[in-house]
Amino acid sequence: MAYYKMQALPDLHGEGTKTTYPRMAGGRVVTTDELAERAGEESTFSAGEVKGILASVCKYLAWHLREGDRVKIDGLGIFSASLGLADDAEPEVPGVTRRNARSLRVRGVNLRVDKHLVNEMNRGLRLERSPYRPGRSSTRYTPEERLALAVEHLAAHPYLTVNDYRTFTGLCATPAREELRRWASTPGSGLRASGRGSHRVYVKE
Numbered sequence: 001m002a003y004y005k006m007q008a009l010p011d012l013h014g015e016g017t018k019t020t021y022p023r024m025a026g027g028r029v030v031t032t033d034e035l036a037e038r039a040g041e042e043s044t045f046s047a048g049e050v051k052g053i054l055a056s057v058c059k060y061l062a063w064h065l066r067e068g069d070r071v072k073i074d075g076l077g078i079f080s081a082s083l084g085l086a087d088d089a090e091p092e093v094p095g096v097t098r099r100n101a102r103s104l105r106v107r108g109v110n111l112r113v114d115k116h117l118v119n120e121m122n123r124g125l126r127l128e129r130s131p132y133r134p135g136r137s138s139t140r141y142t143p144e145e146r147l148a149l150a151v152e153h154l155a156a157h158p159y160l161t162v163n164d165y166r167t168f169t170g171l172c173a174t175p176a177r178e179e180l181r182r183w184a185s186t187p188g189s190g191l192r193a194s195g196r197g198s199h200r201v202y203v204k205e
Contacts, residue, residue, distance in 0.1 A: 002027070003130040025130035065109065075120075077113040081106050084197065091196055138170025146171070147183055150202070151190040159201040160191065 005025040008018045036050040045053070057073075064071050065081040072078045084107030085091065085099065092099040141149070146169045153160050153168065166176045180202055184193040192205045 001126050001128055004127050005130045066106070073114075075114055075116045077111050077117065080110045080112075082108040082110050084108075085195075085199060087199070090194075141169055143179065146179065147189060147191075150180070150183065151204075154191060154202070154204045159194070159203050161201055165202075 003025040004022050006020040007023050008020050032051060032054060033047070036047040036054065039045070039050045040047040043050070061071055061079060065079060068081070070078055070080045083104055086103050086105050089099060089103040090097060146165075149168050150160055150165060153164060157164075160180075162173065162177050162180060165171065165180055166173060169176065171179065180191075181193070183189045183191055184202060188205075190205050191202045194201055194203050
């Protein structure tokens with residue numbers, strides 16, 4: 001039995017309507033040892049041999065992704081590397097700055113899941129709505145008061161992250177992220193965005 005919850009999408013257009021979508025809730029982290037033990041029970045390999053095979057697959061998967069290859073594992077999906085800037089590198093601005101290979105890193109791995117895996121998960125799927133209520137953003141500050149806290153933070157620190165903003169405002173992750181983006185695009189707010197994606201931070205305007 002798996003639990004699910006309905007999570008609201010942010011109201012990006014300020015229309016006052018909320019759309020929700022289902023997502024898995026709870027669950028636990030299943031270890032390599034557990035997977036190897038179960039796979040060993042259904043094959044002629046021992047759990048130790050299964051772990052060794054998995055370690056070898058991971059090693060050569062990393063090698064091929066590093067070489068720019070895409071790796072297809074039947075029943076699992078197609079893997080490819082995702083590049084991004086190093087932590088200390090500023091985004092490239094055409095005509096102003098130029099990034100070279102030394103400023104780039106592999107930031108993650110893309111996975112296009114095999115339909116067989118999805119079909120396998122749907123077989124025997126049993127869901128029940130989670131009894132736990134999702135966390136709610138604090139309302140102890142108004143948006144203007146939260147902006148003042150952000151500006152105050154930037155007076156003492158070089159940048160502001162979404163997690164910083166969440167900590168001192170009490171907002172949940174999505175509302176905090178959306179509100180910071182809104183302030184950054186508002187002239188005269190006192191802050192602006194710097195960087196992209198997971199490296200985006202906010203600095204003094």
